Amino acid sequence: MMDNTYLQLIHKEVDGIIEPNEQAKLYEYLNENPEAQILLQDLKQTANLLDSVEAVEPPQHLRHQIIQQVRVINKYKSGKTTTVVSWITGFFAVPGPKLAYAFALGIVAGIFIYALLFTGIANKNPLNNGDLTGTIGLDNSEALVELKNIPVDLTDINGNIRVKTLNDKILIDLNLNPIRNANILINYEPSDLDFFDLKPTEVSKSSIEIDNGTINMTFYQKSSYLLVFQKLARKTIPIKLSILSDEQIQLIQNITIPRSDLF
Amino acid sequence: MEKKDWNLVQDCLNGDNKAFESLVDKYQKVIFNIAYRMTKDKDESADITQTVFIKAYENLDKFNASHKFFSWLYRIAINESINQIKQGKKLDNLDHDYVSNEKSPEQVLNENEKSNDIQSALLKIDVNYRIVIVLKHFQDFSYKEIGEILDIPEKTVRSRLFTARQLLRDILIKKGDIKK
Numbered sequence: 491m492m493d494n495t496y497l498q499l500i501h502k503e504v505d506g507i508i509e510p511n512e513q514a515k516l517y518e519y520l521n522e523n524p525e526a527q528i529l530l531q532d533l534k535q536t537a538n539l540l541d542s543v544e545a546v547e548p549p550q551h552l553r554h555q556i557i558q559q560v561r562v563i564n565k566y567k568s569g570k571t572t573t574v575v576s577w578i579t580g581f582f583a584v585p586g587p588k589l590a591y592a593f594a595l596g597i598v599a600g601i602f603i604y605a606l607l608f609t610g611i612a613n614k615n616p617l618n619n620g621d622l623t624g625t626i627g628l629d630n631s632e633a634l635v636e637l638k639n640i641p642v643d644l645t646d647i648n649g650n651i652r653v654k655t656l657n658d659k660i661l662i663d664l665n666l667n668p669i670r671n672a673n674i675l676i677n678y679e680p681s682d683l684d685f686f687d688l689k690p691t692e693v694s695k696s697s698i699e700i701d702n703g704t705i706n707m708t709f710y711q712k713s714s715y716l717l718v719f720q721k722l723a724r725k726t727i728p729i730k731l732s733i734l735s736d737e738q739i740q741l742i743q744n745i746t747i748p749r750s751d752l753f
Numbered sequence: 754m755e756k757k758d759w760n761l762v763q764d765c766l767n768g769d770n771k772a773f774e775s776l777v778d779k780y781q782k783v784i785f786n787i788a789y790r791m792t793k794d795k796d797e798s799a800d801i802t803q804t805v806f807i808k809a810y811e812n813l814d815k816f817n818a819s820h821k822f823f824s825w826l827y828r829i830a831i832n833e834s835i836n837q838i839k840q841g842k843k844l845d846n847l848d849h850d851y852v853s854n855e856k857s858p859e860q861v862l863n864e865n866e867k868s869n870d871i872q873s874a875l876l877k878i879d880v881n882y883r884i885v886i887v888l889k890h891f892q893d894f895s896y897k898e899i900g901e902i903l904d905i906p907e908k909t910v911r912s913r914l915f916t917a918r919q920l921l922r923d924i925l926i927k928k929g930d931i932k933k
Contacts, residue, residue, distance in 0.1 A: 540871060546786055555803055560807070
């Protein structure tokens, strides 16, 4: 069994950080211990092999992908902080919700006055409400509606793209499997839509560039994303969706989002 | 902390995203290499690198300026790599095409074989030993720096490194990569 002190010196020698006096002591020991000599040689070879391994280059898209993720985080953070403020200002900026709430309040007040004036109503069979007419509440929500399902079956990319609406949001669900790098371009009028969020729905590899009214996503391998937009306009909203490979347009789809007042 | 990194972190906290891009440029290759040597999977390594930078970005305001920025970043990288390993991701892909060089096909083949043998040997040793080998031999850190990154005493670094090298030596002898 080798003395631990000499084992330490052997490793210091391997790392080239041994002091001259320690080195003299080690070599004296090595002369008398062939087993230690073999260990030193083996460990030097091991270290040389490890040091000879070259660094690998990261994939070219990695930097771009990181920067884009940071931009999305910034976008998301700024969107999140303004959500409550924009909801409140939006609420008072448009007449629809104000009128709806005023109407509902009027109905409640009317029922209350009716009950006060005609106390006999309390003695009536509660199930016999045939003499009550009017509207008490309004359902102010839409269900998730699929507007378009675009199957993608091209030479360089396949999968599908689904466009859906939910209240004031437009959802674009991208499930794409590129054979080689492919770009998805989404063009829209910035006054109609605001890019709100991007959610990778499974292990995804792509990068994204967001410009004024243009979203350019590069797909490097099979990926799924859900892009969320917020409607800013109460009108029919056109969106243009293009798929490019090798900078050549492979597919163009024009999508029309119907007018909606429910936001 | 290195003044340049400190300035970049401060600029970044003041909303300058270009400063963060400079940090990505400076450290993405090292982080990718640490992850790659820990996992031997280029896709996993790219994911880990991305996660490391996103976590660093989201936690820049919590970064303790009394520490070195790169130590902090490398620690995130190591933790992320360990998390990936614990999740039992695939670890045995051979990525022959990933080393960029201009050598003859024979040289590339021999070096790739040797490199793959070393990488396979690395994956056979415990993750705590693997980390010190990666930091010492692939990133050329001193014992002291490794101690700072891993937050362990220098003595423990030495002890782990020595054991790790002896374990690798035994594996590489069996594979015939160390000539007797």
